[in-house]
């Protein structure tokens with residue numbers, strides 16, 4: 225089974241309009257609401273491929289209850305909520321359809337008290353039992369819980385799970401101290417970590433070697449439409465997706481992580497696992513909605529990867 229951990233989920237609301245005229249009242253004929261947050265995106269993508277996934281989330285208030293309801297009843301996934309007093313945020317994206325321009329409003333995420341942090345750790349201890357793969361995704365909502373990934377990864381490992389860390393900033397750096405099995409930075413996130421530009425093959429190779437030096441077994445550096453560099457124990461290759469009609473690549477990294485989570489769960493060799501991840505990332509980029517692709521679309525892209 226695959227467990228995803230999202231410390232900073234949200235109600236992800238997209239409002240579809242023609243023209244964002246600032247300072248006016250605009251009627252939106254259509255909007256969508258999904259449970260947002262990077263780990264929930266991973267879980268949804270796993271689910272779309274016909275495998276079960278459990279989504280653990282830190283949630284608060286009515287918006288938090290809404291996130292849990294949507295995970296369970298809209299996405300039809302198992303959910304392990306950790307309830308905190310501070311409310312879950314809403315992210316509102318205004319999408320001007322004719323010109324495909326997005327404007328997003330990010331509210332602050334939940335604060336987490338020391339008691340709630342302890343409860344998160346204890347809840348995770350219960351949730352991870354029987355899980356084979358755990359994906360930790362996104363940033364944390366409160367600087368006070370930046371040690372969360374560092375503290376949860378050893379618990380997952382002790383339970384026998386393979387861990388994937390996809391984050392950036394201080395929580396990513398601290399999480400690396402606990403040596404996850406796999407990391408999936410994009411170029412900007414890895415540049416932030418190593419503090420130099422990844423503007424050449426040599427620089428990218430050096431940064432990947434740095435992560436192996438820390439003890440990370442599987443390093444996946446995602447490169448948007450250029451695919452991903454995948455590296456494990458002397459095997460290193462570049463998987464390039466075929467050209468697709470890009471509509472919205474947000475969440476493609478999460479779809480890629482979902483592909484690797486399935487691959488690790490099922491013991492796939494590295495090459496087919498990487499192709500599955502890259503195809504899922506590309507399939508996600510083909511529609512506005514995050515995690516809206518089908519198994520058939522992924523398959524169509526996967527077989528076209530050279």
Ligand SMILES: Nc1ncnc2c1ncn2[C@@H]1O[C@H](COP(=O)(O)OP(=O)(O)OP(=O)(O)O)[C@@H](O)[C@H]1O
Pocket residue numbers: 409410446447448449450451452465466467468470473474475476477478479480501502503504505506507509
């Ligand atoms: N325009 C595109 N065409 C084809 N494949 C794409 C495109 N954009 C993304 N992908 C696929 O999705 C994968 C992940 O994308 P990307 O590197 O943008 O992740 P990311 O920056 O972590 O995204 P996010 O955090 O929003 O999920 C890429 O490795 C690639 O396989």
Ligand SMILES: [Mg+2]
Pocket residue numbers: 390410477478
């Ligand atoms: Mg990402």
